[in-house]
Structure formats: structure tokens, C-alpha cells
Amino acid sequence: MDIDGKILRPHGPTASGRVREYHLGRKRRMFQITTFCPDKIGPGPTHVYLIEDEALILVDTGLPTDIAKNIFYYWRNQHIPPEIESLPADYSEQELLSGLKLAGHNVEDIDFLVITHGHPDHYLLGRRIVGLSGAKVAAHVSDSHQICNPWGIVKLWVERRPALMAMGMPPPRQGGRTQPTMKPETTDLSLRIDCPIAFDGRLSLNGFEKDNVCVRHYAGHSPGGISILLYDDDGREAVMLCGDTLLYPITPHPDDLVAYLRTLKNMKRLENVALVLPAHGKAISRLRERLDFxxxxxxxxxxxxxxxxxxxxxxxxxxxxxxxxxxxxxxxxxxxxxxxxxxxxxxxxxxxxxxxxxxxxxxxxxxxxxxxxxxxxxxxxxxxxxxxxxxxxxxx
Ligand SMILES: [Fe+2]
Ligand SMILES: [Fe+2]
CATH class of the missing domain: 1.10.10 (Arc Repressor Mutant, subunit A)
Incomplete structure (x- = not known):
């Protein structure tokens, strides 16, 4: 199993833009493309994965950079550093498109877009990618309330705010130093789910289905979080794309701690996972150790x-x-x-x-x-x- 991969392009000043190539057995390749998402105030750059198989599958899309500025800075009235403010609105999109090219593909070639979970930094660039490629979208049904909802972002904003105030959190200040470029209530970046994922087993994508591409539902970070297991040619070892369910070195924030602790327990039953590739941060080579931690x-x-x-x-x-x-x-x-x-x-x-x-x-x-x-x-x-x-x- 190819653990280290090969860097095709190093990251730039925003710690994103890197492209890494992995080999999954003798024939298949996979690429990790790292796209901009704020660190310190956010989870840091988002890794998306391109799987070459009989179909071309993109796992997650990252976050449009103009939305990143709005969600993490304007809507929370946080200071936005000048180097982030000056990034072009389509910065992360260009990182993704040029990364696909470096991998030898065009965006139009993507057949399927699989969303690991319904958080903004994973699916909000999806509408643009679907528009360019016509890719069919797969996601777990338990996150469909977020991914398919045109008011998904503002819904979170409206529903969570009273609870956050009851926690004793100071309200966001009114009137930030710079103006938002869009309002949450008019920002529709929802997706239609063409291939709903409801059960564990082989990942079923409109006719594409193979023994060595499997999906598992792991709730806790979000209700519909999934991991994708890519087995090698002999079906002996797997690389697991886990979204945000496991992260390193930061720890994921649970949406439901009971479900999350059950997920950690269930993941201990996984065998022969040689490498875990999360959506932020570093790879995890010792799964059991990370679960215990x-x-x-x-x-x-x-x-x-x-x-x-x-x-x-x-x-x-x-x-x-x-x-x-x-x-x-x-x-x-x-x-x-x-x-x-x-x-x-x-x-x-x-x-x-x-x-x-x-x-x-x-x-x-x-x-x-x-x-x-x-x-x-x-x-x-x-x-x-x-x-x-x-x-x-x-x-x-
Ligand atoms: Fe994330
Ligand atoms: Fe997340």
C-alpha cells in the first residue's frame, strides 16, 4: 500500500494548493488536492480526493473562497487578515481545477461527486463542480436535510443562535469592519442527491459498484458522516477516506457525542486499514492509536x-x-x-x-x-x- 504518496505540487502561502498522488494497487491512482479553508478560525485547508477507477470519482469539493470569507469572518464579525481578504473569490476553485489538470483530468471528466458529510467546507463548491461536469452526487441520506436544502446555511444560523446565547456566548458584534459579499438567506448552494447512501457495503453509484470501493456510515461529527474504504487489488488492505470523522492533529467537534463515541468504538472493528486520509490536516497511519487517543x-x-x-x-x-x-x-x-x-x-x-x-x-x-x-x-x-x-x- 502506498502510504506516503508523491507530491506533484507543493502547497502555496495559504497552506493549500498541494497535489499528492497515491497508488491504490497496480492500476488505480488517487489524488489528494488541498484547497483553501481558513485555519485558526476554521479547520484549515480541505483535502478533496480524486479516485481513478472505471468511473472518475471526486470525494468532497471544498469551500468557495468568497463563502469562506463570509462564513468565517464577516458573518461572525471577526477580523479578516489582509492576506485572506485579498484572495480572489474563486481561489479554492482554481486550486481544485488546476489540481485536476495536474492529475491528468478535466473537471468535465468527473462522473460522480461523493460528499463525506453536510458541512459547508465539504460540499459548498459542489454546485459549481456539478455545473461544470454534470457529475451525479452521492451523499448519506442523514445529511440530506443540510446538503439538499436551499436554506441550509441560514437554517443553521437561525436555529443555533438562541441555543448559543443560552450557553452564555457573547453575541456577534453588529457591523463588522468590512462588508459581506452575500447574505446567508440568499446563498443557495444546495445539491440534489442523485445517489442516496443509506446502508453500509459497496458504494453504489448509478451502475458503478465494485467489491473494493465500500462505504460505511459513521455518525457523530454529523448525522450522515460517511467513510469510503478503497481496498487494494487483493482486497487485503484499505485506504480509508474519513471526512472529518477522524482528524490529526486537531480533534473533530462532535455534533452528537454519544453517536461519536459509538463511532470510535465501531471503528475499532475495522481491520486491515493501512492508511486513514482525513479531510483536514495529516494522514493517520495508526488507526487504533488515534481511536484510543x-x-x-x-x-x-x-x-x-x-x-x-x-x-x-x-x-x-x-x-x-x-x-x-x-x-x-x-x-x-x-x-x-x-x-x-x-x-x-x-x-x-x-x-x-x-x-x-x-x-x-x-x-x-x-x-x-x-x-x-x-x-x-x-x-x-x-x-x-x-x-x-x-x-x-x-x-x-
Ligand atoms: Fe471539515
Ligand atoms: Fe465537518
Missing amino acids: LEKHHEHRLRLTYEACKNPHSIWQIATMPRYFDVVVDPAKFNPLAGQEAFVHVELLQLAGALHRSHVDGGVHYFLNSGEKFEDVYERVQNIVDEEDTTILLRR
Whole structure:
């Protein structure tokens, strides 16, 4: 199995634009094309993958650069660095198109576009790619509410905001220093899903179906997250394209921590995965080690969350505690992902009966722990995660 690949083009000043070639067995090749997405304030450049097989398959598309500026900076009223502000609106699109050329293909050659999950940095350039190529789109049905919805972005914006305020997060300041180029309510970048993915097994794309191209549903980072397993010629070893379900060195933010911890547990059953290629950051060559690390990481965050609530704490107070995150989270800034990360830990501890809401003050909710030893609480958390039928009627 080709673990290191070969760099065809190094990355540029925005840490994106790189093209890497991998060999999947004797005949098939795959290319990793890295496209611009902000780091520090975002997850960093998005890797998309081009699989050469009997069909040409693009996995994810990245994010249009004008949308990146709007989502990460204007709509959150964050300072936009001049080097990002000056990027052309189609910067990431050009990185992708020139990367395809370097791989020996034109965008029109793409037969299928497979979306790993319905987050903006993975599918929002899809409409443009479908327009240029006529590619058929495949995605898991559990993320269709986001991917197919013309109001998907503004829906998130409208529905999440009251919850973020209840967490105690300061509201975004009104009137940023620069003007947005588009409004979320009029930005329709939805896609039609031509090949819905509902079950694990061979990836079925309008007639393209092979034993060595498989799909698995791994919820938790988003409801409809999928991983694609590409087996070598003998079917012995696989490369796994996991979207954001596993990342390295950063850790993915769970949308649902119970589902995510179950996914980590289920992934331990995977055998013969030689290489995991995530959608951001570095490759993972030791899958089991990364799964163990991520489990410990969430155990640690559950402990910090539980212990903080010895005295009433809001979710935003937890998120901005020193050392809760590896990076400093500015308590005065609007940071939805940091709030969401602390929230899912509070949610799971509540489900385990270890936290309860002590009071609401000014619309902000405060939580208090049960006073037990964390070890006893964590045992209950593990039971919830292990016994999949325990939560089926209680949640969602
Ligand atoms: Fe992502
Ligand atoms: Fe994501």
C-alpha cells in the first residue's frame, strides 16, 4: 500500500494548493488536492480526493473562497487578515481545477461527486463542480436535510443562535469592519442527491459498484458522516477516506457525542486499514492509536466539564476555561464551534444523570454536578455508549 504518496505540487502561502498522488494497487491512482479553508478560525485547508477507477470519482469539493470569507469572518464579525481578504473569490476553485489538470483530468471528466458529510467546507463548491461536469452526487441520506436544502446555511444560523446565547456566548458584534459579499438567506448552494447512501457495503453509484470501493456510515461529527474504504487489488488492505470523522492533529467537534463515541468504538472493528486520509490536516497511519487517543481526549473533557460544575457554570464559562482547549478561546468572541464542543459534553453528562441545570440567569443556563466521584459517572457514560438501545427512545 502506498502510504506516503508523491507530491506533484507543493502547497502555496495559504497552506493549500498541494497535489499528492497515491497508488491504490497496480492500476488505480488517487489524488489528494488541498484547497483553501481558513485555519485558526476554521479547520484549515480541505483535502478533496480524486479516485481513478472505471468511473472518475471526486470525494468532497471544498469551500468557495468568497463563502469562506463570509462564513468565517464577516458573518461572525471577526477580523479578516489582509492576506485572506485579498484572495480572489474563486481561489479554492482554481486550486481544485488546476489540481485536476495536474492529475491528468478535466473537471468535465468527473462522473460522480461523493460528499463525506453536510458541512459547508465539504460540499459548498459542489454546485459549481456539478455545473461544470454534470457529475451525479452521492451523499448519506442523514445529511440530506443540510446538503439538499436551499436554506441550509441560514437554517443553521437561525436555529443555533438562541441555543448559543443560552450557553452564555457573547453575541456577534453588529457591523463588522468590512462588508459581506452575500447574505446567508440568499446563498443557495444546495445539491440534489442523485445517489442516496443509506446502508453500509459497496458504494453504489448509478451502475458503478465494485467489491473494493465500500462505504460505511459513521455518525457523530454529523448525522450522515460517511467513510469510503478503497481496498487494494487483493482486497487485503484499505485506504480509508474519513471526512472529518477522524482528524490529526486537531480533534473533530462532535455534533452528537454519544453517536461519536459509538463511532470510535465501531471503528475499532475495522481491520486491515493501512492508511486513514482525513479531510483536514495529516494522514493517520495508526488507526487504533488515534481511536484510543480520541476516546481518552473526550474522557478528559468530560472530567473537566464535570469538575468545573462543582459550582454553577454556563457552557461558555466551561469552553473558555484555561486548558479546556489546546488553543486559547477568547471569552469575548463569538465562537460557535467552541460552544458546541463544551455543550455536547454537558449534554452527555446530563444524560448520565451527573449534571443538572441549577438556574437560568439573563437567559443563560447554568449547570451543577451531582457531587459523585467522576469515575462512577464515567462508568455510566460508558454504559450509555456501549448499550446502543438505551438511548433509542430518549433522544432525538
Ligand atoms: Fe471539515
Ligand atoms: Fe465537518
